[in-house]
Amino acid sequence: MPFEFRLPDIGEGVAEGEVVKWFVHEGDSIAEDAPLVSVLTDKANVEIPSPKSGKVIKIHAQVGEKVKVGGLLVTIEPGASAGGASPPKATPPAAKAPVAPPPAPPAGKAPQAPGGASSPVPPSTAAAGSGAQSRVLASPYLRRKAAEMGVDLSTVKGSGPGGRITEADLQAGPAPPSAAPTAGPAEAAPSPAPIPGKDEITKIPIRGVRRVIADHMAEATHRAAHFTYVEEVDATELARFRERMARHLEAQGVKLSYLPFIIRGVIAGLRKYPNMNATMNDEKGELWVHSAHHIGLATAAPDGLIVPVIHDADTKSVAQLAREIQDLSERGRVGKLTRAELTGSTFTITSLGALGGVMATPILNYPEVAILGVHKIQRRPVYRPDGTIGPADLMNLSVSLDHRVLDGIVAAQFIAVVKSYLEDPHQLFAEMA
Numbered sequence: 001m002p003f004e005f006r007l008p009d010i011g012e013g014v015a016e017g018e019v020v021k022w023f024v025h026e027g028d029s030i031a032e033d034a035p036l037v038s039v040l041t042d043k044a045n046v047e048i049p050s051p052k053s054g055k056v057i058k059i060h061a062q063v064g065e066k067v068k069v070g071g072l073l074v075t076i077e078p079g080a081s082a083g084g085a086s087p088p089k090a091t092p093p094a095a096k097a098p099v100a101p102p103p104a105p106p107a108g109k110a111p112q113a114p115g116g117a118s119s120p121v122p123p124s125t126a127a128a129g130s131g132a133q134s135r136v137l138a139s140p141y142l143r144r145k146a147a148e149m150g151v152d153l154s155t156v157k158g159s160g161p162g163g164r165i166t167e168a169d170l171q172a173g174p175a176p177p178s179a180a181p182t183a184g185p186a187e188a189a190p191s192p193a194p195i196p197g198k199d200e201i202t203k204i205p206i207r208g209v210r211r212v213i214a215d216h217m218a219e220a221t222h223r224a225a226h227f228t229y230v231e232e233v234d235a236t237e238l239a240r241f242r243e244r245m246a247r248h249l250e251a252q253g254v255k256l257s258y259l260p261f262i263i264r265g266v267i268a269g270l271r272k273y274p275n276m277n278a279t280m281n282d283e284k285g286e287l288w289v290h291s292a293h294h295i296g297l298a299t300a301a302p303d304g305l306i307v308p309v310i311h312d313a314d315t316k317s318v319a320q321l322a323r324e325i326q327d328l329s330e331r332g333r334v335g336k337l338t339r340a341e342l343t344g345s346t347f348t349i350t351s352l353g354a355l356g357g358v359m360a361t362p363i364l365n366y367p368e369v370a371i372l373g374v375h376k377i378q379r380r381p382v383y384r385p386d387g388t389i390g391p392a393d394l395m396n397l398s399v400s401l402d403h404r405v406l407d408g409i410v411a412a413q414f415i416a417v418v419k420s421y422l423e424d425p426h427q428l429f430a431e432m433a
Helices: 123-127 140-149 167-172 209-223 236-250 259-272 318-333 408-423 426-432
Strands: 003-006 016-022 035-041 044-049 054-059 066-068 072-078 226-234 278-281 286-289 295-301 304-306 347-351 370-374 378-383 389-402
Touching (some): 035 072, 209 304, 236 259, 236 389, 259 295, 259 370, 295 318
Parallel strands (some): 295 347, 347 370
Antiparallel strands (some): 003 072, 016 035, 016 066, 054 072, 226 389, 278 286
């Protein structure tokens, strides 16, 4: 009896998931616990194994579709093989004596079949105009998508079972017309010469992590009233301090960046101005101020921006933060982070390291009400308090806030605290004591 596999509950609070990739096709055999489908939820890809061994009868959700928890994903025939029973081999007919060809019909008359009946019309001719091409095998999702794209599905060649049209077939567009038969050996047609000034459009579907990012950024922009405050920080002493400490950690296989120090400075600022360590509940019209400090780190990954979270960052030393940042970064690049490690942040830091530029205006990680942008450190000449000119390692910090609930003075006061800790990093350790 066919088994209908539905999207299981894959995490607390998850109501739906987007199908990112199928590891099987209709008609394939699959073993129990073998990878079946990859589903995206809250930027985390969850690989779901097959609950049974058998043959994949029907896939009910195409790549890019969102499926509710409990929604039908696939139908599996338990224990069935992918190939099914092999059709019986035809027995070769017995040899017959050669038969002379029938005489040619008189001019103007159709050829006669044996017994005087008219010869049937060749099948290829009978199919034409019979409406066979209107019987297109495609899911309702693809039919709707084809209508939106203005594509006639009867012109698309299906590569799925029984000629069923897949999403890849639809993206490929109408099949080219069959070439007319030619006498002699076939020759490849020459490629058409490019037309000067012609615009070749590459269509890239926005789906998976990229679609989650797009929706999240649009929501943040439409809901929050953004403003950004920028301050310059003299990181000369911080650079020296990090270099000395890095030698000890790198001997243990841990790379020490500036981020652990910045996180410690941010926590000092959030403790002094706790309304920045908050999320906005727009449905209830409430600002939720958090006592825990869960710091999100906006990170570039192959599929797009992700925000792994260091939970309870205020309880961790610079060395502990360095180890956790390295671990989250390495697993984030290969898509191995869990949903828990990608959710729950109360304040976010975004940094491009050496590519950080001079200044940027980060978009809030909604529903958070503040985000810090960290920019590259550059050595530049500066005026000293004693009137001399000397080199300094300078960087800019930019903080974006939700102006609905936070005023500009709070941004300036918060950055002033962070700046003081980074310009005198010894405070970071005194603050931990």
